[in-house]
Amino acid sequence: MTDDIDQPAGFELTNLGPGPSGLMAKIPEPVRAFFARPVVRGIIAGLLIAASMPPWGWWPLAFAGIAVFDLLLAGASVKQRLGRGFVTGLALFVPTISWISQLTFPGYLIASLAYALMVGVAAMAVPPHWGRRPALIGAWVLCESLRSAWPFGGVPLSLLAVGQVAGPYAPIARVGGVLLIAVATLALGLFFSAALSGEPRRVMVIPLLASALLSLLAMVAPKGTDTGRTVDVAYVQGGGPQGTRAINTDERKVFERHLEASQDVPPGLDLVLWPEDVVDTDRTVQEAEEGRELEELAAQLDATLIVGTVEGVSNEEFRNSSQVVTAEGEWIDQFIKVQRVPFGEFVPFRTLIEKVAPDTLASRDATVSHQSGLLTTPEAKLATVISWEVFFGHRARSGVAAGGEILYNPTNGATYTGTLVQTQQVASTRLRAIETGRWAVQVSPTGFSAFVSPTGEVFQRSSQVHPRVEVRRGMPLRDGETWYVRWGDTPARVLAVLLLAAGWVLDRRWRNRPLDLGPVKGGWGRLRLPGA
Structure with missing residues (x-):
C-alpha cells in the first residue's frame, strides 16, 4: 500500500490499517501464504469454475472460483492482471474443452491458449x-459473448451458465440467455468475495441484491404458452461404440x-426422430437405397420420420441436414446445418495444420x-438445431421465432469418448428449452438422448452406447415469445458494457479522492493517490 502513495519528503506512513479481516482473519497463516501466490x-x-460445469456439475463451486479470481485482481497492475487472468483461463479451459483433442490435438492446444488469453485480456x-x-462482471460477460462468436464462428463452451443450469439461476435464461445467467452468477460470487474481505455490509449487499x-x-x-395441441413423439438411439470416426466406420x-x-x-405415434448423420450417402438420400428404406419405415410406422443425413456434394464438400419423410413416403422438408464445428466440419488453417497433423483432419468441409x-411437418413445426448448434442460443431462437413449437436437437457424439461433451450438450439443450419456452428432444446414436421440459427438467435420458427407444405421449406444442426470443443477448451485452464503464468511473473517483491520514505533526495529512 505504501508503495502506491506519493509521500512527502521525510514523511513515513506506518500502521495504515489492520491485517486480514473478516473471514480471511480466521484462515491459518500457512494457508493464507499458499493462497497469496498468484499462480x-x-x-x-479456474479449476473451481471448471468443476461447476458438466460432467462434474458442482455448480456452487463457480461462486467460490469467482470470489478467488476477484481477490486475485485486487490491487494488481495491468501486466499482473493479464498474467493472472491467463492462468485462470488456462485452468478453466484445459479440462473443460479437452474433447477437442479427439478431433485435433493441435487445435485443442491452440484453442486452450487462445481462450485463456481472452480471459487475460x-x-x-x-x-x-x-x-x-462491476467491471469484472462486464468484462467477463463480454469475454463470453466474444468467445461465442469468434473465432471460427465461436466456441460457446465453458460458459458459466452451462454449470448454473443445474442451479437456481437457470430460469434467468428466459430473460437474457446465458449471458444474463453469467451476470447473476458473477454477482453472487462477488458477494462472497466481499464477505471474505470483511467489507462493509453496504458493499456486500449490492451484488446480492442484483442477483436477487x-x-x-x-x-x-x-x-x-401451450397451444392446446399435443403430439406423441419417439426418439430412436441406435447404439454403437464411442470414439469412432467417419473414416474408419462402416x-x-x-x-x-x-x-x-x-x-x-x-x-x-405422430413423430419419430432419428439422430444426426446416421444416413450417409454419396448423393442425395432420395436417390440412394437408404432413401427407399426410410420411406418404407415411415409407412410401416405410419408416422412422420425425421432423419439426420450426410450427403456428398463434391470431393471437397458434404451437406449435413435433417430431412422429413411422411408416412406416405413424401420428402417434404429439409434443414441444412448453419453452424459448423471447427476442425470437425471445417478446418481453419487447413494448409498449415495438414503439414503437422494430416491424419486428424476431416477430408471435406460441410x-x-x-x-x-x-x-414443418403435418403434425408440428420443429425448431431444429443440429448437434453443435445447440450450444448457440441464437440458433434455437431463430427456429422458434420462425414458428417452432418444439425444439429438436439431432446430434452425433460417437466421435467422443467419455461424457464430457455429451453432458455439456444435455445442459445446453436444457438452456435452449428454458430460453425459448419449448419442449425439447435431444437424440444421439450413442447417447445421451432425452426429453427436456420448458423449465429445463430432463426426462427419459438414455444411457450411452446401448440402443434405446423412448416415447413421450401428449407432448404440448407451444407458442409465444420469451424475452430472450424477443431480444436475444442484446440486453445482457448492453448491461455488460455499462457495468464495465461504471467500474472505471468508480475507479477514477477513487483515485481522485484525497486520502485522509489523520492527525500528523503540523496538521492533518491529506495525500492523493498516483494517477489523480
Whole structure:
C-alpha cells in the first residue's frame, strides 16, 4: 500500500490499517501464504469454475472460483492482471474443452491458449480498486459473448451458465440467455468475495441484491404458452461404440442399427426422430437405397420420420441436414446445418495444420446454409438445431421465432469418448428449452438422448452406447415469445458494457479522492493517490 502513495519528503506512513479481516482473519497463516501466490490462486479459481460445469456439475463451486479470481485482481497492475487472468483461463479451459483433442490435438492446444488469453485480456480491462467488481462482471460477460462468436464462428463452451443450469439461476435464461445467467452468477460470487474481505455490509449487499433482482425478473417473465395441441413423439438411439470416426466406420452398420432399433417404436405415434448423420450417402438420400428404406419405415410406422443425413456434394464438400419423410413416403422438408464445428466440419488453417497433423483432419468441409432451422411437418413445426448448434442460443431462437413449437436437437457424439461433451450438450439443450419456452428432444446414436421440459427438467435420458427407444405421449406444442426470443443477448451485452464503464468511473473517483491520514505533526495529512 505504501508503495502506491506519493509521500512527502521525510514523511513515513506506518500502521495504515489492520491485517486480514473478516473471514480471511480466521484462515491459518500457512494457508493464507499458499493462497497469496498468484499462480496458485489463478489455478484454483479456474479449476473451481471448471468443476461447476458438466460432467462434474458442482455448480456452487463457480461462486467460490469467482470470489478467488476477484481477490486475485485486487490491487494488481495491468501486466499482473493479464498474467493472472491467463492462468485462470488456462485452468478453466484445459479440462473443460479437452474433447477437442479427439478431433485435433493441435487445435485443442491452440484453442486452450487462445481462450485463456481472452480471459487475460478481460482481466486487463478490470480496474484494480473500487470499480473492480462491476467491471469484472462486464468484462467477463463480454469475454463470453466474444468467445461465442469468434473465432471460427465461436466456441460457446465453458460458459458459466452451462454449470448454473443445474442451479437456481437457470430460469434467468428466459430473460437474457446465458449471458444474463453469467451476470447473476458473477454477482453472487462477488458477494462472497466481499464477505471474505470483511467489507462493509453496504458493499456486500449490492451484488446480492442484483442477483436477487434477476431471479425476480425470471419469475415474472413470459414462459411461452401451450397451444392446446399435443403430439406423441419417439426418439430412436441406435447404439454403437464411442470414439469412432467417419473414416474408419462402416456407415451402413450405423444406418442398420437405427433401422433395427426403430422396430421397437410402438404404433400410433405422430413423430419419430432419428439422430444426426446416421444416413450417409454419396448423393442425395432420395436417390440412394437408404432413401427407399426410410420411406418404407415411415409407412410401416405410419408416422412422420425425421432423419439426420450426410450427403456428398463434391470431393471437397458434404451437406449435413435433417430431412422429413411422411408416412406416405413424401420428402417434404429439409434443414441444412448453419453452424459448423471447427476442425470437425471445417478446418481453419487447413494448409498449415495438414503439414503437422494430416491424419486428424476431416477430408471435406460441410456446406453452410442460411435457414432459420424450422422444419414443418403435418403434425408440428420443429425448431431444429443440429448437434453443435445447440450450444448457440441464437440458433434455437431463430427456429422458434420462425414458428417452432418444439425444439429438436439431432446430434452425433460417437466421435467422443467419455461424457464430457455429451453432458455439456444435455445442459445446453436444457438452456435452449428454458430460453425459448419449448419442449425439447435431444437424440444421439450413442447417447445421451432425452426429453427436456420448458423449465429445463430432463426426462427419459438414455444411457450411452446401448440402443434405446423412448416415447413421450401428449407432448404440448407451444407458442409465444420469451424475452430472450424477443431480444436475444442484446440486453445482457448492453448491461455488460455499462457495468464495465461504471467500474472505471468508480475507479477514477477513487483515485481522485484525497486520502485522509489523520492527525500528523503540523496538521492533518491529506495525500492523493498516483494517477489523480
